Amino acid sequence: MDFFFDDLPSTSLSTPKKGHGDSLMLEDTDCDLSRNKSSSVSMTEIQEQHSNSYIDDISKKAQEMVEKINHERTRDQEMMDSFQKKLTEKVTEMCQLMKEHMYTIYERNSNEIQVKLQELSEVLENCSKLNHELLEASQALACLRDGLDINQRSEP
Numbered sequence: 001m002d003f004f005f006d007d008l009p010s011t012s013l014s015t016p017k018k019g020h021g022d023s024l025m026l027e028d029t030d031c032d033l034s035r036n037k038s039s040s041v042s043m044t045e046i047q048e049q050h051s052n053s054y055i056d057d058i059s060k061k062a063q064e065m066v067e068k069i070n071h072e073r074t075r076d077q078e079m080m081d082s083f084q085k086k087l088t089e090k091v092t093e094m095c096q097l098m099k100e101h102m103y104t105i106y107e108r109n110s111n112e113i114q115v116k117l118q119e120l121s122e123v124l125e126n127c128s129k130l131n132h133e134l135l136e137a138s139q140a141l142a143c144l145r146d147g148l149d150i151n152q153r154s155e156p
Helices: 021-154
Strands: none
Touching: none
C-alpha cells in the first residue's frame, strides 16, 4: 500500500563544518537511520491501524448483513403468520357457507321427504281401508256361502 509518508522529503538539512563534516555526516546518517526506523515503525503502526480499520469495516458490514437477513426472516415469518391467519379466516368462512348451503339442502329435502311421507301415509291408509273392506266382503261371502250350504242341505 502506498502511504503519503513515502513521498515526503527528508527534514534534516545539515551543512558540515570544517573538521566536523565526517562526524556530522555520521550523526546525520545515524539520525536518518533512527528516523527510518521510526518511520518504518510508524508505517507499520499505520498499516496495522489501516488493517484493523478494514477488518472492523468488514466485520460491521457482515454484522449489518446478518441483521438484515434476520430482519427479512422476521418479516417473512410475520407475512406467513398473516397469510395463515387470513387463510384460516377464509377457510372458516367457506366452511360456514358450505354448512349454510348444506342446511338449505337438508331443509328442501326434508320438505320433499315430508310431502312423500304424507303421500305414502295416505296410500297406506287407503290400503288399510281397502284391506278392511276386502275382509268385510270376504266375511260377507263366507256367510253367504254358509247360508247357501245350509239352504241346500235343508232342501231335499
